[in-house]
Amino acid sequence: MHTVELLHEALEAARRLGYDVRQDWLGGDGGGHCIVRGRRMLLLDIAQSPEEQLEVVTDALRGDSNVRALEISHTLSDRLELRSVAA
Secondary structure, X not given: OOHHHHHHHHHHHHHHOOOEEEEEOOOOOOOEEEEEOOEEEEEEEOOOOHXXXXXXXXXXXXXXXXXXXXXXXXXXHHHOOXXXXXX
């Protein structure tokens, strides 16, 4: 799966988990995730590459235990390190 497609899937997952997603020009300084007035926010810096933006989103998703309840692709699941390895 292409990085941009994976980014779109990860953003959709974040939205389904209740994140307010903002994409703004931050000059390459990066984005992140936080809680503002009880609302979960995900801020992406559009000056960054899709790979860098994807890392910001996956970092937020990894910290959310509810992500396991979502139907997501194997590629995104692997990226989030959610799939268990068979012994």
